[in-house]
Amino acid sequence: MVQYFLRRLFALIPVLFLISIFVFLFVHALPGDPARVLAGDNATLEEVETVRRALNLDAPLHQQYLDFMGNILQGDLGTSLRTQEPVSTMIGRAFMPTVWLALCSLGWSVLFGLISGVISAVKRGSVGDHVGMFAAVSGISMPPFWLGLLLMQFFSVQLGWFGTSGFDSPTDLILPSITLGAGVAAIMARFTRSAVIEVIREDYIRTARAKGLTEKIVIWKHALRNALIPVVTMAGLQFGFLLGGSIVIERVFRWPGMGSLLLDAISFRDYAVVQAEILIFSLEFLLINLLVDVLYALINPKIRYS
Amino acid sequence: MKLLKTALFSATIMASSFGAYQAQAAEMSIALNQIIQGLNPQDSNYNVDYAVANGFYERLIAFDADMKLKPQLATSWEGNDDATVFTLHLREGVKFQDGTDFNASAVKFNLDRLADPSLNLKKHSLFKLVSSVETPDENTVVIKLSKPFGAMINTLAHPSVVMESPAAIEKYGKDIAKHPVGTGPFKFEEWVPGEKLVVVKNENYWDPEWPKLDKVTFFPVAENGTRVSMLMSDEVQFVPILPAELMKRVDGSDDYEVLEKPGISVWVMAMNMMREQFKDARVREAFNLAIDQKAFTQVVYGGHAIVPDAPLAPATQFHETQSPALSTDVAKAKELMKEAGYEDGFEVNLWARNDSTEVRMLQFLKQQLSQINVDVKIVPLEGATRAEKLFGASLTPETAEFDMVIGGWSPSTGDADWHLRPVYSTEGWIPNMYNEAFYSNPDVDKAIQDALETADPEKRAAAYAVAQKQIWKDKPVVWLAVNNALAGRKKGITGAFPMPDGTMQYAHAAYEE
Numbered sequence: 001m002v003q004y005f006l007r008r009l010f011a012l013i014p015v016l017f018l019i020s021i022f023v024f025l026f027v028h029a030l031p032g033d034p035a036r037v038l039a040g041d042n043a044t045l046e047e048v049e050t051v052r053r054a055l056n057l058d059a060p061l062h063q064q065y066l067d068f069m070g071n072i073l074q075g076d077l078g079t080s081l082r083t084q085e086p087v088s089t090m091i092g093r094a095f096m097p098t099v100w101l102a103l104c105s106l107g108w109s110v111l112f113g114l115i116s117g118v119i120s121a122v123k124r125g126s127v128g129d130h131v132g133m134f135a136a137v138s139g140i141s142m143p144p145f146w147l148g149l150l151l152m153q154f155f156s157v158q159l160g161w162f163g164t165s166g167f168d169s170p171t172d173l174i175l176p177s178i179t180l181g182a183g184v185a186a187i188m189a190r191f192t193r194s195a196v197i198e199v200i201r202e203d204y205i206r207t208a209r210a211k212g213l214t215e216k217i218v219i220w221k222h223a224l225r226n227a228l229i230p231v232v233t234m235a236g237l238q239f240g241f242l243l244g245g246s247i248v249i250e251r252v253f254r255w256p257g258m259g260s261l262l263l264d265a266i267s268f269r270d271y272a273v274v275q276a277e278i279l280i281f282s283l284e285f286l287l288i289n290l291l292v293d294v295l296y297a298l299i300n301p302k303i304r305y306s
Numbered sequence: 307m308k309l310l311k312t313a314l315f316s317a318t319i320m321a322s323s324f325g326a327y328q329a330q331a332a333e334m335s336i337a338l339n340q341i342i343q344g345l346n347p348q349d350s351n352y353n354v355d356y357a358v359a360n361g362f363y364e365r366l367i368a369f370d371a372d373m374k375l376k377p378q379l380a381t382s383w384e385g386n387d388d389a390t391v392f393t394l395h396l397r398e399g400v401k402f403q404d405g406t407d408f409n410a411s412a413v414k415f416n417l418d419r420l421a422d423p424s425l426n427l428k429k430h431s432l433f434k435l436v437s438s439v440e441t442p443d444e445n446t447v448v449i450k451l452s453k454p455f456g457a458m459i460n461t462l463a464h465p466s467v468v469m470e471s472p473a474a475i476e477k478y479g480k481d482i483a484k485h486p487v488g489t490g491p492f493k494f495e496e497w498v499p500g501e502k503l504v505v506v507k508n509e510n511y512w513d514p515e516w517p518k519l520d521k522v523t524f525f526p527v528a529e530n531g532t533r534v535s536m537l538m539s540d541e542v543q544f545v546p547i548l549p550a551e552l553m554k555r556v557d558g559s560d561d562y563e564v565l566e567k568p569g570i571s572v573w574v575m576a577m578n579m580m581r582e583q584f585k586d587a588r589v590r591e592a593f594n595l596a597i598d599q600k601a602f603t604q605v606v607y608g609g610h611a612i613v614p615d616a617p618l619a620p621a622t623q624f625h626e627t628q629s630p631a632l633s634t635d636v637a638k639a640k641e642l643m644k645e646a647g648y649e650d651g652f653e654v655n656l657w658a659r660n661d662s663t664e665v666r667m668l669q670f671l672k673q674q675l676s677q678i679n680v681d682v683k684i685v686p687l688e689g690a691t692r693a694e695k696l697f698g699a700s701l702t703p704e705t706a707e708f709d710m711v712i713g714g715w716s717p718s719t720g721d722a723d724w725h726l727r728p729v730y731s732t733e734g735w736i737p738n739m740y741n742e743a744f745y746s747n748p749d750v751d752k753a754i755q756d757a758l759e760t761a762d763p764e765k766r767a768a769a770y771a772v773a774q775k776q777i778w779k780d781k782p783v784v785w786l787a788v789n790n791a792l793a794g795r796k797k798g799i800t801g802a803f804p805m806p807d808g809t810m811q812y813a814h815a816a817y818e819e
Contacts, residue, residue, distance in 0.1 A: 032690030036697055038343075039428060040351020042718065044728070045699060045738045047351065047428050054426040082343065083499050084480075093498075149531045157539045164535045166501075166525065252529050256501045263528075264341055264500060269690050 005294065012286050016279070020072065023278045024065050027271050034081050034269035055081055068275065078272035082265070087276045090261060097167050098250075098257035101180060102242035104173050109181035110235050113188020114224075117231075120189065121196035122219055132189065139186030148179040148252040165254035176253040180246055184238045191234050195227035202226070228299050236292035240285045333521040334802065334815055335542040337533040341500050341526040346483035347466040348420060349427045356465035356718075357546065357809040358524055361505050362403070363468035363488035366394055366413065367459060373570060373621050373720040373806050375463055379408065379489065380447075383462075385761030389454040392761075394462075396445040400512045402471035403493040410441035415472040417449065429466040454759040456766050460623065460721035465809055491517035491813050500526065518801075518816035534794065537562060543796040546803075546810035549663070550608040556794040565793040566610060570619040570806045571716035572725070574783035575656070575671060576742035578710065580703045583654075584743075588646040590781040595639035597674045599632050603787045605670050606663060610792055614785040617730065617777045621806050624722035624757075624770040628778040632785060639678050651679025654709035657696070660686035667712055667786070682710075697737040703744045711742050714789075716807050722770040726754050730777050745782035749773075 035052035036043070043051075052058055059067075071078050077087035116136075120129040155175060156164040163172055199205065200223050208218045243258075250259035258277060265273035297303045340354040347359045366380040380394040400408035419425055421436040437452040451458065461467070474487035486494045489512065492505035503524040507517055525542065527533045530549045534556060536542045548556065548564065557564045577584040577593065584590060603611040613632055618625040643649060656671060658664040668684040675682050685708075687695065695707065717724035728739035731754050732746040750773050757769035793804040801814035 030690075031694055032688070033694045033698060034690075036693040037690045040343075042715075042740075043351045043428065044431050045697070046431050048697070048699065048737075050426045050428060050430065084483075085499065090499075145529075149535070152532065152535045157535050160539060164539050164541055165527070165532050252532055254525065254527050254529070254532060256498075260500065267689055 001294075001297070005290070008290050008293075012283070012290075015286065016283060019282045020069065020275075020279060021065075023275050023282075024068060027274050027278075028061060028064075030269065032269045034271065037268050038082060057081075068272075072279075077276040080265075080270055080273050082268045082270045082273075087272050090273060091258070091276060091280065094256060094258045094261040097255060098243065098259065100167075100173060101176055101246075101249075101255060101257060102239060104177035105181035105184060105242055106235065106239050108177065109185035109238075110188055112181075113185045114192050114231070116185075117189040117192025118196055118219060118224060120193045121200065124197065133193070136186040136189045139182045140190075142182065144179055144183065144246070145248045145252050147182060148176070148249060151175050151179060152252075165252070167256055176249055176255055179253070180242065180249045184242070187234065187238065188231065192227065192231050195230050196223055199223045199227045225299065229296060232295050232299065233292060236288050236295075240281075240288045243284045243288075244281045332519045332817060333523070334519050334544065334799070334812070335523045335525065336544045336546065336802070336810075336812065337525050337527045337536050337542040339526075339528065339530075339533065339547040341528070342497070342503055342524070344483040345486040345494065345497060345503075346470070347468045348416075348429050348470070349483060350466065351428055353465075353718075353808040354526075357805075358503055358505075359468055359486070359488075360465070360490070360809065360811055361492040361522060361813050362486050362490040362494050362508075363470065364490050365463060365465070365467050366396075366469065367463040369463055369720055369805065369807075371567070371803060371805070371811070373623070375459065375720075379413075379469055380462075383459060385456075385459065387760065387762065389456040389458065389759060389761040390451045392449045392451075392458050392462075394447045394449070396447065397512065398445055400489050401510060402474070402487055402489055403508055403510070404471050404474055404487045406471045406473040406487075408469065408489050409444050410447050412472050413447045413469060414439045414441050415475075416469050417447075419475070420467070429464070432461050432464060432467070456758045456760050456762075457719060457721050457723035458761070460719040460723070464719045465807070466718075492519075492522060495521075502526075516814055518814075522812060522815070537794050537796070540796065543799055544802045544810075544812070544815075545794040547808075548792040548794045550610045550789075550792060553608075553610070553792055553794070561797055563795055563797050565791075565795055565803055567791045567804055567806055568612070568619070568621050569716065569789050569791045569808070570621050570720065571714045571808065572614055572617070572619050572788050573667075573712070573714040573786040574729075575786060576711050576713060576783045578706060578708055578742075579744045579746075579782060580706065581654075581709055583646075583648065583652055584709075586646045587780065588642040589648065590784075592639040592642040592646070592678060593675065593680075594632065594781050594784050595635045595642070596678045596680075597671065597784055597786070598634040599786060600634075602667075602670060603789075606666050607787060607789050611787040611789040614788050617774050617785070618722055618725055618770075619716075619788045619806075621720075622717055622722060622725060623720055624767050626767075626771045626774050628774060636677050643678050649679070651681060653681045653683065655683040655685050655707075656710040656712070657685045657687055657692065657708045658712040659692055660688055664712055671712075696742070699737055701737045703735065706736075706744075708742075712786075713740070713742060715740060718807055720807065722766075722773075723754070723758060726750075726770065726773050726777070730754075730773070730782065743782035745777075745780065747776055747780055750776050750780075 035048050035057050039048040039051045080087055116132050120132045123129050152164050155161050162175055205223055208222050247259040247263050250257050262277050338354050343352050343355050344350055347356050364378050367375055368378040370376045379397050381397050383394045385392045402408055417439045420433040423430055435451045435453055435455050438450045440448040471487040475482050478485045491508050491511045493508045495504040495506045497503045505522050507520045530552055533545050534552050537545050553564050556562045577590055579585055599613040615631055616625055616628045658668050665686050672682040672684050715729050728734045729741055730745055730750055732751050734741035735744055736742055753769045753773035757766045791804040791806055798818045801816050802812045804810050
């Protein structure tokens with residue numbers, strides 16, 4: 001198992017290398033000239049050329065790629081064109097707020113999704129099931145920025161319970177994680193429901209009931225555990241997206257995270273920051289995938305890796 | 307559940323104690339619509355950078371709330387007749403926040419830096435003509451130009467022309483953009499890029515009456531709705547840029563008010579005069595007649611804008627009202643199109659940014675022009691893409707892909723020169739400056755040049771009158787609107803307000819007693 005894990009870890013290196021080439025080409029293929037944007041709205045051509053010289057953007061593309069790769073291999077993510085700060089500093093600042101937000105959102109939404117999904121599956125066709133699934137569909141379809149502004153208007157402006165935005169204290173996590181987790185909770189609920197419905201038709205569930213086990217144990221131990229594989233896959237996938245930082249939610253809640261950073265970087269064509277962020281997102285996804293595979297083995301002892 | 311209750315309770319306590327603390331210590335928070343790019347206005351083209359700098363930096367000459375010149379670090383000034391030598395008399399007894407004396411040599415230090423092309427400062431372009439800066443005594447500065455430039459005094463009032471401490475520049479070099487040291491009533495305390503900027507009271511400010519606040523904090527908040535929510539929950543007390551569609555939320559409240567000021571941004575739809583159709587003056591006139599500007603101001607700005615009455619906004623220096631005023635007459639427009647041979651209209655594209663305001667403009671203009679059988683293909687463009695396609699260095703008049711483009715121009719010097727020259731002179735053709743119509747009229751070019759050859763306001767006014775009249779007649783653009791500057795503010799605050807040029811003032815902000 002450990003050997004397998006290490007092998008998978010090493011296999012990430014060539015993948016990341018390929019990603020770096022794609023990311024570089026993709027970012028530079030975007031239309032838009034960073035010198036123009038950084039020079040500002042009312043800049044004259046002369047001012048734009050001044051910026052281009054100052055930022056060394058007149059170097060040939062292959063030279064820029066070699067510089068980029070050379071730096072990355074030395075663990076240096078480069079310097080932001082816009083702020084002239086090291087990219088690692090900027091990402092260091094933005095990383096934890098996004099991780100906190102992702103963990104909180106995933107935490108409540110997986111818990112909520114699992115419980116309501118199982119209840120819906122067991123009481124299939126009941127009023128509770130319909131209400132639950134209606135809520136889930138609403139959760140998926142509600143535009144997050146609208147939900148966010150609505151929560152903000154109610155809880156921050158009218159009731160004054162929370163700050164509207166920013167990340168200055170742990171309570172600031174509440175509204176953005178509700179907003180961000182709503183969609184995930186809904187997806188988790190639907191996924192769990194259908195997985196459990198499938199499982200409770202299986203013979204071993206009937207056997208378990210015939211053995212005289214209580215319904216509680218049958219459902220929460222036998223059925224849920226077997227239904228978990230697709231649910232864990234989905235949760236891993238969602239966690240990957242959450243870690244990428246939600247651009248929309250972070251913008252609405254003025255969250256100082258990776259999503260806000262990416263949005264600013266893209267609109268200013270801040271190549272170094274965009275490249276570094278996409279590389280990090282890719283790495284996160286690869287690691288989460290690996291983690292999900294390991295979780296499979298823990299959930300279902302029949303799955304063995306070698 | 308208990309945990310949640312505790313969390314809510316402590317949040318409430320925190321919120322209320324924060325509010326109380328704020329009242330005692332005379333603090334104010336401001337929500338900006340953009341992230342701050344840097345804290346060195348001399349090296350920036352962004353209004354948001356100029357706006358925050360207004361507290362910790364000062365200029366020699368500044369603008370009052372209506373864009374009229376007022377003394378700041380210079381108490382008086384004069385220019386010679388042919389606009390080549392300008393003398394400024396400086397305020398005495400001023401010190402930078404690091405203790406350095408503010409005097410003629412500090413001014414020379416700053417102006418020499420701006421005039422030095424090798425430093426690559428973005429606003430060097432304003433000072434290309436400076437040939438020398440002399441300091442006959444401690445409190446007098448003489449600026450000599452290599453050729454006449456009648457708009458020099460207003461150029462000195464440009465929000466980028468701030469006086470920075472020479473000692474601090476020696477110390478920090480290029481990093482002065484992260485450690486600003488000026489003469490203003492507030493001094494820099496902390497900047498977390500993308501998150502917040504904090505400035506605090508300068509105890510040694512030269513005017514003992516100011517500042518009244520101990521601390522001002524700025525938050526960049528891109529989302530319009532969030533800015534308003536922050537205001538309505540008293541997290542910020544001033545929102546200098548408020549979109550018209552959200553002003554009702556503020557206006558209806560007892561504790562907050564909307565501030566409205568005439569702006570100096572003139573919105574136009576430029577017609578690419580390299581195109582055969584737009585070479586015809588009748589077509590350009592027909593387009594102006596087909597579009598209902600009054601309705602435009604309603605649809606796009608909810609009525610918080612005026613219909614332009616000249617190429618310049620009324621608050622811009624040397625503006626002169628033109629006649630006939632803009633009017634809407636679809637029948638006459640159709641007739642002109644028929645005369646020009648376009649009775650059945652033609653197809654054109656129209657470019658703009660993809661933000662909600664400009665997309666509304668696009669839809670409205672498409673509908674209006676369909677009345678004269680013109681089929682408009684609207685092209686909303688993402689900011690950086692638009693900038694490259696419209697102002698890319700390789701662009702030539704022949705290869706420009708747009709037929710019409712929407713743009714707003716606000717002259718940061720408050721003077722006619724920095725509106726007419728970039729937008730209507732031949733020298734201003736994109737990508738060089740902002741003449742997007744490729745409009746060229748030798749009479750206009752000459753009038754703009756004449757106005758620069760003298761420092762005499764009357765002669766300058768006369769020359770700009772000639773230029774405005776001719777442009778108004780030639781109609782290289784469809785004039786659309788001059789939008790008002792809208793801001794939201796907590797009631798009981800004075801001295802914090804939006805400026806017509808899109809920046810703001812907060813140096814004299816105070817809570818009423």
